[in-house]
Amino acid sequence: MSTQVHANLTEKQVEQISADLDEPEWLLETRKDALAALDDLDMPDVITTPGPRHWTNLTDLDYESLVDPLEWAQEKDRVEAEGADVLAWDEALAEHGDLIEEHFGSVVDPQRDFLTALSTALFSAGTLVYIPEGVAAEDVKIRTTMNSRSLFNYTLVVAEESASATILERQSTGESVEGDQYYSGVVEVVAGENASVQYGALQNLAEDTYNFSVKRGHADTYGSVDWIEGNIGSRLTKSSVETRLLGEGSESQIVGAFFGHDDQHFDINSRVWHEAENTTADLVTRGVLDDEARSVYEGVQDVGRDAWSTSSYQRENTLMLSEDSEADASPKLIINNHDTEASHSATVGQVDAQDLFYMTSRGVDEERAKNMLVEGFFVPVLEEVAVDELRDDVAELVAARLRE
Numbered sequence: 092m093s094t095q096v097h098a099n100l101t102e103k104q105v106e107q108i109s110a111d112l113d114e115p116e117w118l119l120e121t122r123k124d125a126l127a128a129l130d131d132l133d134m135p136d137v138i139t140t141p142g143p144r145h146w147t148n149l150t151d152l153d154y155e156s157l158v159d160p161l162e163w164a165q166e167k168d169r170v171e172a173e174g175a176d177v178l179a180w181d182e183a184l185a186e187h188g189d190l191i192e193e194h195f196g197s198v199v200d201p202q203r204d205f206l207t208a209l210s211t212a213l214f215s216a217g218t219l220v221y222i223p224e225g226v227a228a229e230d231v232k233i234r235t236t237m238n239s240r241s242l243f244n245y246t247l248v249v250a251e252e253s254a255s256a257t258i259l260e261r262q263s264t265g266e267s268v269e270g271d272q273y274y275s276g277v278v279e280v281v282a283g284e285n286a287s288v289q290y291g292a293l294q295n296l297a298e299d300t301y302n303f304s305v306k307r308g309h310a311d312t313y314g315s316v317d318w319i320e321g322n323i324g325s326r327l328t329k330s331s332v333e334t335r336l337l338g339e340g341s342e343s344q345i346v347g348a349f350f351g352h353d354d355q356h357f358d359i360n361s362r363v364w365h366e367a368e369n370t371t372a373d374l375v376t377r378g379v380l381d382d383e384a385r386s387v388y389e390g391v392q393d394v395g396r397d398a399w400s401t402s403s404y405q406r407e408n409t410l411m412l413s414e415d416s417e418a419d420a421s422p423k424l425i426i427n428n429h430d431t432e433a434s435h436s437a438t439v440g441q442v443d444a445q446d447l448f449y450m451t452s453r454g455v456d457e458e459r460a461k462n463m464l465v466e467g468f469f470v471p472v473l474e475e476v477a478v479d480e481l482r483d484d485v486a487e488l489v490a491a492r493l494r495e
Contacts, residue, residue, distance in 0.1 A: 100126060100212070104160045108215050112181050117192060125201050125211035132205040135303075135329060138358060138389045140419045146387040147329060147358040149206070152301060157241055157273035160213045164238035166265065167216060175228035175256060180217025180245070187221055194249055198279035199307045206303045206329075210275040214243040222254040222286075230480075231258040237274055237296065238265040244276040250286040250314075257289045259481055263324070264297035272300040274325075280308035282316050284338065291319035291481040294328065295488060298355065302328040312338030312367075319476050321485045322349040322357055323492070331360040336370040336398075346475045347376035348485055350492055351384030351416075361405075362391040365398035374405040377472040379465055379489075380416035387418070392433060393425040401428075405435040410468050412442065412461070462493040 105126055109119040137147040171177040176186070184191060201211040216235065222228045235244060250256055262274065274296055282288045288308065296302055302325040308316030318332045334343035345361045363372040374390050392403040409418040420437035442464055450460035469489055476482040 099155060100160060102126065105212055107161060108213065112184070112215070112217070114184060115188060115192070118195070121196065121201060122212045125208040128202045128208050129205060132202060132208055135204040135206055135331070137329070138360065138387045138421060140387065140421060146385065146419065147327070147356065149329065154273070157271055157301065158209075158213070159239070159241055162239055163215050163242055165216050165242055166236040166238065167218070168232070168234040169218065170230065170232035172228035172231050172256070174223065174226035175231060176219065176221040177231055177233070178219045178221075180219070183217070183219035187219060190221065190249060191219065191247065194247060194279065194281050198281060198309050199277055199305055206275065207277065207305055210243045210245070210277050210303070214245040214277070216242060216244045218246045220246070220248040220256065220258060222250040222256045224251040225253045227254070228256040231256055233258065233260045235260070235262050236265050237262065237272065238267055240268070240270065241273040242275070244274070246276070246278045248278070248280040248288055248290065250282050250288050252283045253285045254283065255287040257478060258291065259478055260290070260292045262292070262294050262296055264300065268297065270299065272297065274300055274302045276304040278304075278306040280306075280316050282308060282310045282314040284311045285313045286311065287315045289317040289319070289477060291476070291478045293321040293481060293484055294324055296324040298324060298326055298353065300325045302330075304328070304330045306331070307333040308343070309335050309337055310341035310343060313340040314338060315342040317344040319346045319478065319481060320348075321481070321488075322359070323488045325355065327356045329358045331362070333362045334372070335364045335366060336372065337366050339367045340369045341367060342371045344373045344475070345375070346472060348469060348472050349378040349386065350489055351378070351386060352381040352492060352495070353384065354382070355384045357386040359386065359388045361389075363393065363403065365392070365394045365401045365403060367397065368399045369401070370398055371402045372404070375472055375475055376407045377469055378409045378418070379412065379468065380409065380418055381412040383413070383415045385417045388420040388437070389423070390435065391423045391425065392435065394427055394431050394433065396427045399428060399430045401431045401433070403431065403433040407437040409439045410442065410465065411439065412465070465493060466490065
């Protein structure tokens with residue numbers, strides 16, 4: 092695979108990024124290997140529906156104009172919790188270099204596809220969240236404000252045995268940024284035995300931003316990795332949220348919400364691999380589309396041969412407010428043993444005419460009635476969000492969009 096993006100990328104640029112962060116030689120070599128692999132890597136898989144129809148075109152984006160590896164700027168606010176370390180990348184390498192070397196790239200393959208390798212080579216904004224054994228870390232917060240045309244972000248979360256953490260991440264755009272932008276974010280979560288990590292992310296980037304994100308977690312025995320992802324901003328979002336359930340009794344929940352308008356495009360992928368006995372997964376996504384916005388969703392529950400006594404559930408619902416909006420969903424079950432309880436469902440539809448008539452016949456004007464129905468549509472997924480602040484933020488952004 093070859094695109095115009097890396098025509099202007101050099102090892103010297105990668106070396107400068109690594110030197111600015113005072114990185115060890117092994118990490119510099121990982122970056123260089125990712126850069127060298129770009130010629131041979133394909134773009135991330137996009138969701139294809141019958142036809143065939145390829146909903147998302149990543150190949151034709153003008154990455155050369157979007158990506159400037161050395162001209163990056165951000166504001167990063169980090170809020171720690173007692174007993175846990177929440178560190179900028181250079182500080183993290185100085186204090187926990189061995190830990191990072193052990194886990195970096197162990198969850199997300201640095202060369203899994205073209206855009207992931209590009210992010211591995213060029214990330215300049217990094218965060219480590221480290222929760223030692225037995226520590227309960229609540230309300231860890233990471234706020235990223237993008238103040239440049241491109242920004243490559245990386246987050247590593249390591250929760251040791253019997254540790255727990257609730258993490259809230261936000262991405263937004265500074266007022267000084269104009270024109271098309273590119274944001275890339277990679278998140279790796281390692282949950283040790285009996286450890287629990289809940290990772291919430293709210294993306295509200297400027298609507299001329301192309302957004303690529305990969306979030307993936309590994310859950311050990313009786314561990315859990317839960318994801319909450321809200322997508323409101325960007326022009327195009329390509330998002331993958333994934334968990335491998337590696338240990339007996341491990342669990343994962345993936346909760347998603349999106350609201351698109353104008354010509355926004357969301358390509359959302361949720362996936363769980365059941366690889367051990369007595370594992371449980373629940374995938375819940377709801378989205379709303381207005382104007383000419385589009386969305387495509389793929390959810391995959393992959394139950395391995397050794398994953399006996401598995402429970403796996405999936406629900407996706409999309410509400411369209413405009414005849415010009417488009418949506419499709421492709422829920423999938425891959426089951427390799429008979430001792431599995433699993434289900435999946437997906438719906439795409441418009442505001443219920445009977446509900447709208449009922450409300451307007453009782454004196455509620457049509458626009459207000461429609462807005463109330465949209466807010467009510469999100470309630471089932473918001474009820475799954477255990478982080479109060481994130482739940483309130485999503486609800487406020489939904490209400491604000493309805494007022495536009």
